[in-house]
Amino acid sequence: MTILKSLSLGVAAGALLALSAVAANAADGPVAIAGASFSTELCEPSDPAAVKDIPAAVSGFTGYASEPGTWLEQPAASALTGKRVALSVMGLGQPYFLAIKGHWEQLAAKYKFDLKVYDGRFDAGTVQKLVDDIISDAPDAVAFAPLDSGAAVPQVKRMLDAGLKVVTYNVQPTEVVAPRVFANDFDGPRLVGCNAARYYKAKFGDKPAIIGIVDLPQLPQVQDRKNGFLYGFKSLIPTAVVAQSVDGGGVIDKANPAAADLLQGNPELNVIFGINNDSSLGAIAAMKAADSYSPDWGVVASVDGSEPVMAELGSDASPLKAESGYPPYDFSLATFNLLGATVEGKTNPNTQVVVGYPPINPTEEGIKAWLTQQYPR
Amino acid sequence: MNAPFGSHPSKNSLKNGEGNSVQRPSVWRSIVADRQKLQTIVTLLVLLLMILVFSFFNPRFLTLSNFQNLARNTAPLIIAASAMTAVMIARGLDLSVGSVLAACSVVAASLAVKGVPLPLAFLAALAFGALIGFLNGAIIVRMRVSPIIVTLGSLNIARGIAYLITPSAILVGLPPNWSAIGTAKLGPFPMPILIAAVVALVYGWASQRTKFGKHVYAVGGNEEAARLSGVPVERTLISLYVLSGMMAALAGIVLSSRVGSGDPNIGVGFELEVIAAVIIGGTSLSGGEGRIMGTVIGAIIVGVLSNGLNLSGVEPFWQYVAQGLVLIAAVVVDKRVNERVLKIGRRRARPA
Numbered sequence A: 001m002t003i004l005k006s007l008s009l010g011v012a013a014g015a016l017l018a019l020s021a022v023a024a025n026a027a028d029g030p031v032a033i034a035g036a037s038f039s040t041e042l043c044e045p046s047d048p049a050a051v052k053d054i055p056a057a058v059s060g061f062t063g064y065a066s067e068p069g070t071w072l073e074q075p076a077a078s079a080l081t082g083k084r085v086a087l088s089v090m091g092l093g094q095p096y097f098l099a100i101k102g103h104w105e106q107l108a109a110k111y112k113f114d115l116k117v118y119d120g121r122f123d124a125g126t127v128q129k130l131v132d133d134i135i136s137d138a139p140d141a142v143a144f145a146p147l148d149s150g151a152a153v154p155q156v157k158r159m160l161d162a163g164l165k166v167v168t169y170n171v172q173p174t175e176v177v178a179p180r181v182f183a184n185d186f187d188g189p190r191l192v193g194c195n196a197a198r199y200y201k202a203k204f205g206d207k208p209a210i211i212g213i214v215d216l217p218q219l220p221q222v223q224d225r226k227n228g229f230l231y232g233f234k235s236l237i238p239t240a241v242v243a244q245s246v247d248g249g250g251v252i253d254k255a256n257p258a259a260a261d262l263l264q265g266n267p268e269l270n271v272i273f274g275i276n277n278d279s280s281l282g283a284i285a286a287m288k289a290a291d292s293y294s295p296d297w298g299v300v301a302s303v304d305g306s307e308p309v310m311a312e313l314g315s316d317a318s319p320l321k322a323e324s325g326y327p328p329y330d331f332s333l334a335t336f337n338l339l340g341a342t343v344e345g346k347t348n349p350n351t352q353v354v355v356g357y358p359p360i361n362p363t364e365e366g367i368k369a370w371l372t373q374q375y376p377r
Numbered sequence B: 001m002n003a004p005f006g007s008h009p010s011k012n013s014l015k016n017g018e019g020n021s022v023q024r025p026s027v028w029r030s031i032v033a034d035r036q037k038l039q040t041i042v043t044l045l046v047l048l049l050m051i052l053v054f055s056f057f058n059p060r061f062l063t064l065s066n067f068q069n070l071a072r073n074t075a076p077l078i079i080a081a082s083a084m085t086a087v088m089i090a091r092g093l094d095l096s097v098g099s100v101l102a103a104c105s106v107v108a109a110s111l112a113v114k115g116v117p118l119p120l121a122f123l124a125a126l127a128f129g130a131l132i133g134f135l136n137g138a139i140i141v142r143m144r145v146s147p148i149i150v151t152l153g154s155l156n157i158a159r160g161i162a163y164l165i166t167p168s169a170i171l172v173g174l175p176p177n178w179s180a181i182g183t184a185k186l187g188p189f190p191m192p193i194l195i196a197a198v199v200a201l202v203y204g205w206a207s208q209r210t211k212f213g214k215h216v217y218a219v220g221g222n223e224e225a226a227r228l229s230g231v232p233v234e235r236t237l238i239s240l241y242v243l244s245g246m247m248a249a250l251a252g253i254v255l256s257s258r259v260g261s262g263d264p265n266i267g268v269g270f271e272l273e274v275i276a277a278v279i280i281g282g283t284s285l286s287g288g289e290g291r292i293m294g295t296v297i298g299a300i301i302v303g304v305l306s307n308g309l310n311l312s313g314v315e316p317f318w319q320y321v322a323q324g325l326v327l328i329a330a331v332v333v334d335k336r337v338n339e340r341v342l343k344i345g346r347r348r349a350r351p352a
Helices: A002-027 A030-037 A095-111 A124-137 A149-161 A187-204 A220-236 A252-265 A277-289 A307-313 A328-343 A364-374 B026-033 B035-057 B064-089 B097-113 B118-142 B147-165 B176-183 B191-209 B211-221 B223-228 B233-259 B270-280 B292-311 B316-349
Strands: A084-089 A114-119 A141-144 A166-169 A180-183 A210-215 A241-247 A271-274 A299-304 A320-325 A352-355 B013-015 B021-023
Touching (some): A030 A320, A084 A124, A141 A149, A187 A271, A187 A320, A220 A271, A241 B316, A252 B292, A277 A307, A277 B233, A307 A320, A328 A352, A328 A364, B035 B292, B035 B316, B064 B191, B064 B211, B064 B270, B097 B233, B118 B233, B176 B191, B176 B233, B191 B211, B191 B233, B211 B233, B223 B233
Parallel strands (some): A141 A166, A210 A241, A210 A271, A299 A320
8 A cells, every 4th residue: 555655646746747847848838939929810911012922812702701690609499400401521531521520410419400411522423423312312401512613503503403402611612602601711821821920930030931832732722721821921921932832632641742852852941831731740740750840940830720730739849830720610500500591591692601710829728729619529 | 474583494595496506695685585674674774764854853852861751652652562563463453452551550540549559559450451351352252253343342441441440530649659660760761661671572582482472473374274283373362462451551550650640531542553653663464474673663663753743843733744744654665665675685686
């Protein structure tokens, strides 16, 4: 017993010492610097000439004005109660869409509607087939996630022609066909750019910033992300230059070698923006392999806010210090409310709800708050 | 049927049609006698040419750190392609390698997250890969179903299993030593390439020096003739698919260790890269011919192409075009040079 007691005391004392050491380290470490420089406000260009050549947003062709309403609150009652609802997702292989599915299942349980989830598997052919399946199944309401903004137009039209009530979410169709929920893919990452630049200036002062992008050049939405980030970053550090963009394919096993090449070809690089979390995690893994993984290297930034990136964001050892979330809970709730309003006949094809990219404070509280709401376990 | 690495009829002379001994220069004799070796040499020349061109565009291409980078990137491809080479020599095909890679990586990662020691988690992943390979092989051989159909089916099954195992799409909470295999070095050599080298050497040795290797070429050359000659065709084919599944698992372990996560999305399209590496390396689609060394060079060509284009700063959209063109050009040049050298060789070998 005495030995056990002594051991327990020893372990407890050791743990306390370790915690205090971490706390002492964290007080002036990269997380603390990022937390202190963090802001939820957009930054304006200090030198307009530095950002004048950055293309403006292309994905939000209907503008970013959102229909007034309490779209992000759970209502007392929903028009979807007792209805059969179809939810399509781009692909369940991504944490974001898996979380969307989870949130909808909770909503279905709470508001008592029958939910059927269709997985598009990130494949245009599969999405086309699931549209046919939804039309055959004739549900009362459809929340549809287009894979391709152009192909979505005839797909949504076919569902509407079949008499279905449809709203789209995430990617916006290239024509106004149905009520929709989407995000401002330029301003969200622009805020990440602002926060990355704030952190960079706080930690590295006037050191020249050389940027690399782990990109996915095929998607307009992603180009908005990239350009938004650059606009934000160069607003505060106008002298920053882009050394190279590489195609990381948006998945970690492709992003990793692409980022390794990016680092290899541009040893002077000290800023990396990953267009999604797989891209930034691929870059982080490449840095580890190249022995350059350190907060002293520079700053890595990205958007999405999935759980694996949160571990990097909250670590003093990691250079990833700026992140905005692509919020699955907000998207789910806004789409749920918009679909309910559509079933009640309170919307028209022009009705749009614009969801923000909440910036995530890299402190423990900030990360916890984000994960608890958007990615509950 | 070709002998494993070409036949070697005699030391310095061959018999002409009348049975007279004809003396030939040894190099040409060797080339004519071993077409596969020639093809490997030509593929190697294509690789050297690419290295030369890329080093001209960016001096950083020819650096030790970039070769380490390249080695880490191509290691999973070499591992899976070595196994695929043997499968294709035996006139088979395994389209499931990318999904098996993902499923096995997720099996290992999910066990590691639960506190299972890494060696055991890796062994479990290898066993899982072997199981899928066994099922592939057994269905192909016993039920006489096309390998394309069977492995296409298991491609979907393995991917589905990968998604089913991971409740939140990407596994978090992996132990700190998870990345050890993917990032460690032995001297200047990254661990992944050492593992790949061992796999390629074992496959090369087995195909050249063992009875099993001879059986593989015999089955690919003419299955019926092999069966009549007493070759255990079914056992050979099933073993090849088991090994292919295991090597896909090993590639998955190396890759997921390198990227530091257990992700069911990895390896999409990996099977096409593997097949490209094998074919560039000179393995015949119709079976019976191929060399592991050729495949290793083919895999390096695939890796060098992607790495070199990135380092040269080629725009991503142009990279697609360039990759397609260079891959076709590599195979065409390889084939043309091969034919040309053979022609010269035969002319020189012709008796006066």
